[in-house]
Amino acid sequence: MREQETVFKNGNEMAALAASHMDFHVMGYFPITPSTGISEELSVRKAEGLHDIVLIPADGEHGAAGICYGAALAGGRVVNATSANGLLYALEQLPVQSGTRTPMLLNIVTRTVSGPLDIKGDHSDIMYTLNTGWIILMAKDPQRVYDFNIIGTKIAEEQDVMLPVMVAFDGFFTSHQKRKNYIFKDQSNIAEFLGEYKPPYTAIDPKNPATFGPYMNEPDLINNKIQLSKAMERAYEAVPKVMNEYGRLTGRYYNILETYKMEDAEAALFLLNSSFDTAMEAVDILRKEGKKVGIVSTNLLRPWPKKEIQDIFKNVKALCVADRQESYGAQAGNMSIEIRATLKDDLENKTLVFSRIYGLGGKEFYVDDALQLLNEAYKTSKDGRIEKAFDYIGGYEGNKHYEPKKHIESVESHYYDNGITVEKDEKSQKLVIKGVNTRNLTEMPKRVAPGHQACPGCGIFPNLNLFTKGLKGYVVFLFHTGCGMVVTTGYPYTSYRTTYIHNLFQNGSATLSGVVEMFHERKRRGEIDQDTEITFVMVSGDGGMDIGMGPAIGTALRNHNMIIFEYDNGGYMNTGYQLSYTTPHLAESKTSIVGPAFAGKSTFQKKGGRSTFHKDTPMIMAGTHIPYIATVAESHPVDYVKKAAKAQYVAQNEGLAYVKAISACPLNWKSPPEEQRSVIGRAVESCYFPLFEIYHGITTITYDPEKSQKKMPISKFFDRMGITKHLLTDDHKEELDSIQNEVDRRWNRLKALDQHPLL
Secondary structure, three states, X not given: OOOEEEEEEOHHHHHHHHHHHHOOOEEEEOOOOOOHHHHHHHHHHHHOOOOOOEEEEOOOXXXXXXXXXXXXXXXXXXXXXXXXXXXXXXXXXXXXXXXXXXOOEEEEEEOOOOOOOOOOOOOOOHHHHOOOOOEEEEOOOHXXXXXXXXXXXXXXXXXXXOOOEEEEEEOOOOOOOOEEEEXXXXXXXXXXXXXXXXXXXXXXXXXOOOOOOOOOOOOHHHHHHHHHHHHHHHHHHHHHHHHHHHHHHHOOOOOOEEEEOOOOOOEEEEOOOOHHHHHHHHHHHHHHOOOOEEEEEEOEEEOOOHHHHHHHOOOOOEEEEEEOOOOOOOOOOHHHHHHHHHHHOOOOOOOEEEEEEOOHHHOOOOHHHHHHHHHHHHHHHHHOOOOOOEEEOOXXXXXXXXXXXXXXXXXXXXXXXXXXXXXXXXXXXXXXXXXXXXXXXXXXXOOEOOOOOOOOOOOHHHHHHHHHOOOOOEEEEEEEOOHHHHOOOOOOOOOEOOEEEEEOHHHHHHHHHHHHHHHHHHHHOOOOOOOOOEEEEEEEEOOHHHHOHHHHHHHHHHOXXXXXXXXXXXXXXXXXXXXXXXXXXXXXEOOEXXXXXXXXXXXXOEOOEOOOOOOOHHHHHHOOOOOEXXXXXXXXXXXXXXXXXXXXXXXXXXXXXXXXXXXXXXXXHOOOHHHHHHHHHHHHHOOOOOEEEEEXXXXXXXXXXXOOOOOOOHHHHHOOOOOOHHHHOHHHHHHHHHHHHHHHHHHHHHHHHXXXXXX
């Protein structure tokens, strides 16, 4: 046995420790709750100089999967982590990697799949991966997360296996609960255990060029899948061998199945991961009553441990299979389906099997729940028959006689008129705004009811309210996932006095474009009153125009009659502030920690310099040649409302309008809530966030701080936020000068566009 030390860590921290100790080459990642803590912890350790893993922020989970696949093809050790819909977004890439026999490690922090949106833990995500060709290890506690990351890497790299591996553990239950764990004191012990990784082929060997993922017809494709299937069979043989080898190093021996009191059990409960420990208490209680019950889980989900399942239940009279997900329409969860099929193949097996669904959306699993399931199994074993083959526990269908009530009177029950008129001057071809009353800008919000769960000083709602004061009539909102969505629609309440839709980051603009086109088609067919006018607004933020950029560009190129409104707070704030492509250059975030070995948003070194400056989304959208693009800031409310009115005119008459607001986030910017409006003002005065509009290709600066003699250096903006204050020290003078030069370059370019309409 090798020397070990004790740490008090949660599952996410243990996954990060394992990756750090194995010194992986690359991690491509994208934040999603509850797996984000893994990349955050690796960023902390990177800043402290404790590992050399290259952390590459992706534009979404699909991109992260691509980064990891490419890095794995290049012959290195690769790690990633994701959850729920992030896993589903990456799902397309998973069979590509297994089909080309490219090892890597992927931590799945299991979470319920939307919709509706729920960020808590169940197993509805991991079950989507059963047919992807990946080895799947199930880690019921933080110790196993650490151990299975190391064991999984060893299995993946076995020369007769060469398959990618997932390690799945329960979101919030395992990922966030701290326990006592043991880790190697000397990391060289891990390197010795793993050995040198020598892939037979790589994508970066000039002497041995290779083709990865060629086009295949029959019979080649079926032969490829036969080889994949055979590799899984060899993985099945490799798992116990590697687990035993690891046990000799650590004293922690793992079996394929996890069992408790199964030696003489007549009735049993099968469930996965963290629920196992809870069920152990229930077994002890019932054993004292003389009931011979036991529980079974599996540490290995793929390849499926068929022989072990058949052996463990050979003498069990009744079995309850409890799934934390359902295969809808099958009246069972996936484990129930698989275990039934497995036992059917054993002609001598007479076990009565019934299915129960529990714990969806993170609902707690208590000892009383385990007692209920075990007692059902015990009763079934005595009665010799199943009373109910399938059921849910801990939930109900609802009141079938419930009649929904309207709790908030819609502001659009009468036509909302803000007194603003927008006309197009035929001679100048400019939009002329009349009727913007400064006094009216201080009125209470109209379309968003007072009251939400946002942090003090949050800029989302002042921005949203200012923007909607420029809009007449009925508005339909679609919100990307983000703080603006999460804090306003906690079921069964809503903060909206108008129609609200939610879809995920990567598909919001496409979804709303479908709503828009259906509205116009139904009007054309006479199914909706021809006089009905609706303004459609997609609200994005919290990094949503990173992962959602591709669909937004597609929506722009189709030029639908709608508005994309982005509140830019410079990060993935709804997951706790991770690095976004809109984060200020070299600013600190939870995945770009400032430390002695790492200076903020210089996320990875590359030839020619560090990562790029903050993304200029308005100019990207200008490249799609949509009719109207604008930037707005709370510090200039009249300009703000005028641009909102123009955006509505364009959306109703000409096509797509895109409006971007800078939005304060005092919690994550690390500045006092009461100062946020002045911080926003400094962003404008320093030209970090200039105010302008582009209408049919003609750029107009709507506020010029130079002409107002208020222009200030970028340092005056950065010194108001804790995330950028480190850049004001002498150690970072060169970096600050570089940022100032880039801000000046963009501002001078914008002035040139303003002065020369043909540009």
